[in-house]
Amino acid sequence: MHQHIHNVVSQIGKQIDAALEEAVPETTGAGDDLTRAIRHSLLAPGKRARGVLLMLAAGHGQAERPEAFAPACAIEMVHAASLIFDDLPSMDNATLRRGRPASHCEFGEATAILAGIALLNEAYAVVSAEHRLDGDCRADLTRMLSGSVGLEGLVAGQFADLHAKAPMTAEQIESIHARKTGALFAAAAQMGGRVAGRSAADIEALRDFGMSIGVAFQTFDDLLDAVSSRETASKTVRHDGEKPTLVRLNGVEAAEEAARAGMDRAMAQVSELGPDGQLLA
Numbered sequence: 026m027h028q029h030i031h032n033v034v035s036q037i038g039k040q041i042d043a044a045l046e047e048a049v050p051e052t053t054g055a056g057d058d059l060t061r062a063i064r065h066s067l068l069a070p071g072k073r074a075r076g077v078l079l080m081l082a083a084g085h086g087q088a089e090r091p092e093a094f095a096p097a098c099a100i101e102m103v104h105a106a107s108l109i110f111d112d113l114p115s116m117d118n119a120t121l122r123r124g125r126p127a128s129h130c131e132f133g134e135a136t137a138i139l140a141g142i143a144l145l146n147e148a149y150a151v152v153s154a155e156h157r158l159d160g161d162c163r164a165d166l167t168r169m170l171s172g173s174v175g176l177e178g179l180v181a182g183q184f185a186d187l188h189a190k191a192p193m194t195a196e197q198i199e200s201i202h203a204r205k206t207g208a209l210f211a212a213a214a215q216m217g218g219r220v221a222g223r224s225a226a227d228i229e230a231l232r233d234f235g236m237s238i239g240v241a242f243q244t245f246d247d248l249l250d251a252v253s254s255r256e257t258a259s260k261t262v263r264h265d266g267e268k269p270t271l272v273r274l275n276g277v278e279a280a281e282e283a284a285r286a287g288m289d290r291a292m293a294q295v296s297e298l299g300p301d302g303q304l305l306a
């Protein structure tokens with residue numbers, strides 16, 4: 026069973042890669058360096074976790090859902106934009122991303138910022154241009170996606186993260202992670218449910234499920250950072266010393282425990298889905 030899930034997930038990841046490649050071809054015409062910068066970040070080897078989650082929530086693990094690839098690409102575009110911005114000198118000042126030089130190192134800060142803005146806008150364009158989805162659906166998807174970026178999502182979470190001051194409680198840290206990371210996972214799951222035409226109650230359960238997965242994912246990410254010096258060695262300054270994480274607050278074991286509890290909560294939330302709630306065949 027595990028092998029089956031692994032195969033489905035990796036297959037969907039490859040399909041998303043192909044759809045992204047098609048969405049931003051080399052001949053986009055945006056100006057060579059800008060197109061190169063966009064492709065450098067978007068097509069770099071990422072896990073495509075958010076896009077895959079959206080596809081599974083749309084039922085692509087069980088039947089073909091070609092109309093779900095546009096929103097899956099959109100969510101990966103938003104994610105790629107957020108990574109470009111996160112790496113900027115004024116934010117995390119990171120030099121490496123997905124095994125490649127960070128965008129601002131390769132193309133300069135101005136082009137990196139423009140590539141991020143372009144990707145963000147392309148994301149909304151891709152959703153609104155998917156004619157296999159009806160107009161109401163496209164509007165709902167756009168609302169869900171933009172909601173996860175703005176004042177209740179990535180931007181607010183990143184702002185809170187950058188301005189976080191110790192001491193912080195676990196709840197305060199989780200509230201940052203919910204916005205910085207959870208919101209996009211929640212949007213992915215919710216958008217998949219919307220594409221599949223699920224009920225409002227199911228879409229809400231999927232949103233909660235995505236949020237729990239996303240917050241746990243952030244903790245796993247912080248655990249990986251803590252146990253390997255790979256990433257931190259590439260970061261030249263700032264924040265890493267003070268970044269609010271559960272690992273820093275409570276130690277590795279307690280953070281592991283919290284991430285596992287989050288995954289259990291996610292499983293309970295997905296079990297609230299209606300009769301055909303299975304995300305994978």
Ligand code: GRG
Binds near residue numbers: 071072243
């Ligand atoms: C306007 C889109 C936009 C963003 C502005 C910079 C910012 C606000 C938000 C950044 C939030 C951030 C960096 C959250 C961390 C999320 C995270 C765990 C990233 C790593 O995700 P993975 O492991 O990466 O899925 P890959 O490379 O596999 O895709």
